Amino acid sequence: MNPQTAEKLKDLKGVLRSDFYHGYATAATQVEGAWNVDGKGESIWDKFAHTPGKVKDGSTPDDAVLSYYKTKEDVALMRSYGVTGYRFSLSWTRIVPLGGKDDPVNEKGIEYYNGLIDELLANGITPFVTLFHWDIPQALEDRYGGMLDKDAYTPDFVRYAGVCFERFGDRVKHWITYNEPGVYTLAGYAAGVHAPARSSNRKLNEEGDSSTEPFIVGHTELVSHAYAVKLYREKYQPEQKGTIGITLHGNFSLPWDANDSLDVEAAQRALEFEIAWYADPVHKTGDYPASMRAQLGDRLPTFTPEESKLVLGSSDFYGMNSYTTFFVRHLKTPPHIDDHSGNVEKLDTNSEGVSRGPASDTYWLRTAPGGFRLLLNWIWKRYGVPIYITENGTTAKGETEPSESVLDDKFRIEFFEGYIESIGRAVKEDGVDIRSYFAWTFTDNWEWAAGYSDRFGVTFVDFESKEKKRYPKKSATVIKELFQLMIKPK
Numbered sequence: 174m175n176p177q178t179a180e181k182l183k184d185l186k187g188v189l190r191s192d193f194y195h196g197y198a199t200a201a202t203q204v205e206g207a208w209n210v211d212g213k214g215e216s217i218w219d220k221f222a223h224t225p226g227k228v229k230d231g232s233t234p235d236d237a238v239l240s241y242y243k244t245k246e247d248v249a250l251m252r253s254y255g256v257t258g259y260r261f262s263l264s265w266t267r268i269v270p271l272g273g274k275d276d277p278v279n280e281k282g283i284e285y286y287n288g289l290i291d292e293l294l295a296n297g298i299t300p301f302v303t304l305f306h307w308d309i310p311q312a313l314e315d316r317y318g319g320m321l322d323k324d325a326y327t328p329d330f331v332r333y334a335g336v337c338f339e340r341f342g343d344r345v346k347h348w349i350t351y352n353e354p355g356v357y358t359l360a361g362y363a364a365g366v367h368a369p370a371r372s373s374n375r376k377l378n379e380e381g382d383s384s385t386e387p388f389i390v391g392h393t394e395l396v397s398h399a400y401a402v403k404l405y406r407e408k409y410q411p412e413q414k415g416t417i418g419i420t421l422h423g424n425f426s427l428p429w430d431a432n433d434s435l436d437v438e439a440a441q442r443a444l445e446f447e448i449a450w451y452a453d454p455v456h457k458t459g460d461y462p463a464s465m466r467a468q469l470g471d472r473l474p475t476f477t478p479e480e481s482k483l484v485l486g487s488s489d490f491y492g493m494n495s496y497t498t499f500f501v502r503h504l505k506t507p508p509h510i511d512d513h514s515g516n517v518e519k520l521d522t523n524s525e526g527v528s529r530g531p532a533s534d535t536y537w538l539r540t541a542p543g544g545f546r547l548l549l550n551w552i553w554k555r556y557g558v559p560i561y562i563t564e565n566g567t568t569a570k571g572e573t574e575p576s577e578s579v580l581d582d583k584f585r586i587e588f589f590e591g592y593i594e595s596i597g598r599a600v601k602e603d604g605v606d607i608r609s610y611f612a613w614t615f616t617d618n619w620e621w622a623a624g625y626s627d628r629f630g631v632t633f634v635d636f637e638s639k640e641k642k643r644y645p646k647k648s649a650t651v652i653k654e655l656f657q658l659m660i661k662p663k
């Protein structure tokens with residue numbers, strides 16, 4: 174960390190709890206590779222990537238960054254980055270290749286994750302395990318339309334979750350059921366740009382209905398999450414004594430014109446459509462926000478009394494993924510049938526021409542640490558449960574080769590300094606309860622439909638090299654130093 178930063182942050186020394194976890198987050202599809210090795214079944218992302226025209230650079234995650242073969246090397250590198258936790262996801266199709274409740278378990282898949290978990294623990298790194306990071310088995314999609322059929326899908330998901338609790342729960346004490354149910358539904362069923370590639374846009378997708386399916390699938394995620402949590406709490410938690418919850422995405426929204434009450438309301442509505450859609454049922458009311466019901470009517474499913482009771486309180490913590498902030502302006506026209514944002518426009522500058530932040534290499538993502546602190550406060554005030562930050566990070570323009578200047582990744586360093594300072598201030602000055610920080614991400618990886626073009630890693634990966642060679646960027650060291658300063662010594 175440079176001297177100016179050290180001076181600016183010196184009052185944040187020791188403000189984070191001594192048991193605060195910090196480290197990196199990844200997802201199976203984005204890093205593992207070995208897509209059809211050792212009995213792994215096909216996921217919807219394997220199919221999507223093998224369909225020409227779907228991924229920006231035409232790439233596939235067939236090899237990704239080969240982390241399937243690099244457990245020891247990667248854990249050693251992570252350890253050198255000073256981490257105390259690692260958040261990764263399990264590939265459902267590695268564990269139950271065909272996905273269903275009566276389908277066989279693949280012991281080779283179990284072995285791989287046992288090896289990873291044991292290696293982490295041997296190095297003093299606590300595993301945080303996500304059950305579902307977007308890679309549903311293709312077989313379930315083919316059998317009954319995947320999450321569109323809640324009643325068929327839920328027992329399959331719960332059985333898969335049970336296998337994971339049973340086989341890994343003696344060592345894994347931090348479970349996350351779903352990663353970002355909202356991005357899964359909106360990108361996969363509203364925009365149709367992610368697997369399973371459904372939407373109302375017939376130029377892009379053969380099937381789908383953007384005005385209904387995202388809400389149906391979101392409902393399935395919430396209900397099946399709650400049943401998996403019920404299983405864990407009844408059968409495993411008493412003995413295994415772990416925690417379980419769900420991770421939600423959410424950017425912050427600020428009014429485009431802070432003096433226009435309609436924009437102030439629009440910003441609040443945008444937060445409700447993006448975040449409270451999932452967070453209110455789980456953490457507050459057992460039901461969807463009134464603003465969503467008002468706009469969507471019957472297109473938004475209803476919880477049965479039993480579901481509502483089960484969903485409310487079904488997360489031991491608030492799992493938070495957040496990257497950026499937008500300015501939000503109200504629209505004067507009635508909501509479009511395919512609107513999912515609360516009838517607003519999201520903008521890069523506000524009415525006074527102020528920018529939401531410097532642009533990264535990813536179109537939606539700009540550096541906005543101030544909005545991040547405001548969002549931490551918004552979540553804490555509305556939900557009042559401990560916050561585990563499970564993802565946050567950025568790409569940077571021009572990272573094409575592991576040159577000295579690329580590895581000295583100033584843009585990413587500034588991003589992390591700003592956001593991690595916001596965490597310290599939210600804890601120290603605003604009284605927000607924050608328990609973890611997982612940066613996205615450990616190495617450059619396969620960024621879904623963007624392919625290998627968007628590099629989020631604190632480790633540069635030479636994708637051309639056969640062994641996917643890793644080169645640490647300086648941001649990894651800076652993050653380590655920031656937490657050395659801010660976490661209270663044990």
Ligand code: PNW
Nearest residue numbers: 200352353356422424496537564613620
């Ligand atoms: C997350 N947004 O997705 C995912 O959990 C990761 O797998 C992914 O690699 C990472 O963020 C970076 O994209 C998001 O538009 C995608 O606000 C889009 C948004 C947020 C998160």
